[in-house]
Amino acid sequence: MELSKKEMAEQLLSLAATDVKRCVQCGRCSATCPAGFKMDLLPSRMVWELVNGNADVMLEAKSPWSxxxxxxxxERCPRGVSPARVMEAVRLLAIRQQGGNRLAAENLENYPKDMPQQALVAAFRKYNK
Ligand code: SF4
Ligand code: SF4
Known part of the structure; x- marks a missing residue:
């Protein structure tokens, strides 16, 4: 089922689990970001978009993939906000929308035997919700 813009924004807020409303748009996060020169929407802008519920804009942005x-x-945010978690939330939602429930613990025998445990746990985090 396709999510509405409001539902996507709610999911992003829940996945990011950081209080974006505390952001004062000081821009420190954007100034310190080493990948900022490659981003179409800087970290502070991504936070602003989430505060304003613009999930569609966020999912179209290339920044989370940089x-x-x-x-x-x-680390630099004076207000305790985590733009990094906002970026991760967008990646998670984008992946989940594309692939749905791709991994299941019942099919563990289908995964490579030499797959590092950490990678397996990380994959479950991203793909099994
Ligand atoms: S997230 Fe933090 S560092 Fe970034 S603009 Fe907002 S208050 Fe400033
Ligand atoms: S976590 Fe991502 S958005 Fe934040 S400073 Fe690092 S590269 Fe930039």
């Missing part, structure tokens, strides 16, 4: 999850933005 983000390296270095957490520098979160």
């Amino acid at each position: 983000c390296m999850s270095c957490m520098a933005c979160e």
Whole structure:
């Protein structure tokens, strides 16, 4: 079922689990982001879009796929907001919309035997909801 813009924004807020309403748009996160030069929407802008419920704009942005999850933005934020988690939330929602429930614990025998446990757990996090 296709989600409405409002439902997508709610999911992004839930996945990001960071209080974006605390953002004062100071721009420190964007200034410190090492991947900012490659981004169409800087971290502070992504936070602003989420505050305003613009999930459609966020899912069309290329920025989340340039983000390296270095957490520098979160580290620099004076308001305790995590733009990194916002980026991750967009990646998760985009992947879930594309693939749905692709992984299931019942099919564990189908996964490579030499797959690192950490990779398996990370994949479950992304694909099984
Ligand atoms: S550093 Fe924090 S308060 Fe400043 S723009 Fe970024 S998210 Fe908002
Ligand atoms: S976590 Fe992503 S958005 Fe934040 S500073 Fe690093 S690359 Fe930039």
